[in-house]
């Protein structure tokens with residue numbers, strides 16, 4: 225006989241509606257709240273519980289959900305949540321990186337599907353445990369590299385391979401540069417007490433709030449920011465790196481543990497040639513913002529989560545495509561630079577691509593909503609995840625070993641099997 229949840233899903237399916245999913249979230253800080261807000265735009269997502277060790281974060285999440293007619297049970301400890309909430313379909317994990325493995329593995333073992341924020345972990349061993357736990361549980365694990373569900377990236381990828389608009393890709397570049405910022409504080413009187421901080425692994429309130437800058441809790445800015453974009457290099461090149469060299473240091477923020485600026489050289493040994501690329505992350509200047517660029521013999525393509533920065537530039541000697549003349553030009557930039565807009569043809573024959581119209585409609589949604597939708601669709605209908613744990617792991621290997629290259633000053637060589645679990 226079907227239980228109440230299954231009966232509800234059957235009824236929803238008969239009515240042509242998406243089935244309701246019971247969901248909890250662990251970690252309702254800045255990104256947890258962003259994900260919560262995005263989930264509230266997705267039909268059928270019903271929050272049953274939230275968990276956070278900081279009452280301040282609990283209050284924000286609980287109040288928001290109450291406002292949207294979803295009163296939830298509030299927990300401080302995830303084990304308590306998993307013991308009491310028996311009717312959950314999925315859990316979102318948005319705690320600091322060093323807790324991802326513990327939280328995600330426990331949820332998978334408890335039979336829940338998991339959406340876990342990037343970086344998968346700050347430890348490769350723990351990231352591997354996450355892949356294995358997903359496989360053993362037979363449950364889904366989506367890693368929060370949300371560009372993987374972004375139609376603009378799909379739109380950029382198609383012409384590279386379908387129409388070879390870049391010719392042969394020979395190089396790539398990318399960066400995430402942001403301005404100087406103060407350490408994060410906390411509202412007066414809302415500190416966690418010393419016993420709670422110690423229980424959950426933090427020495428001070430300052431470390432709890434600024435976990436990104438501590439080696440115990442995070443892989444630093446190259447992981448926090450770079451992981452999104454290094455993921456794109458491997459995705460677009462359909463390969464994993466063969467070697468990296470890197471330099472970096474805590475040259476500006478003398479009191480922070482992690483390197484505040486990192487510059488990395490990548491080599492991707494491809495069958496036809498080595499494709500070389502450069503990536504930097506700066507925390508002292510926002511010059512150039514954030515983007516990924518692929519440079520080829522016939523053209524270059526810049527793609528960014530900031531769609532206004534996304535563009536295509538054709539080399540003079542490359543065969544001209546009809547759509548280039550019809551596309552919106554970007555003034556005062558390189559010759560023949562056009563904005564990369566979904567809905568513009570970008571096909572060799574200049575015909576409207578029906579797929580592009582679908583992508584255009586999707587692209588109006590915020591990036592995190594699209595990635596969450598991809599996850600919930602996979603839970604409901606068995607459609608593919610856009611960032612399964614194996615992909616997250618490949619990215620984690622490429623990203624976390626950059627810190628090793630910085631520390632040693634040596635070239636790090638990869639064996640292909642290192643990227644596999």
Ligand SMILES: NC(=O)c1ccc[n+]([C@@H]2O[C@H](COP(=O)([O-])OP(=O)(O)OC[C@H]3O[C@@H](n4cnc5c(N)ncnc54)[C@H](O)[C@@H]3O)[C@@H](O)[C@H]2O)c1
Pocket residue numbers: 250251252253254255256275276277278281300302318319320321323341342343368369370424432433448
């Ligand atoms: N995909 C993206 O675009 C994106 C953007 C920002 C952050 N993130 C990721 O989201 C995660 C959270 O980042 P953030 O900026 O929200 O950090 P944050 O410090 O603002 O929030 C973390 C929350 O987790 C809670 N927490 C800490 N330890 C916990 C534990 N053991 N159990 C339960 N709750 C605990 C904290 O109290 C806090 O409320 C990180 O993994 C980060 O890399 C992803």
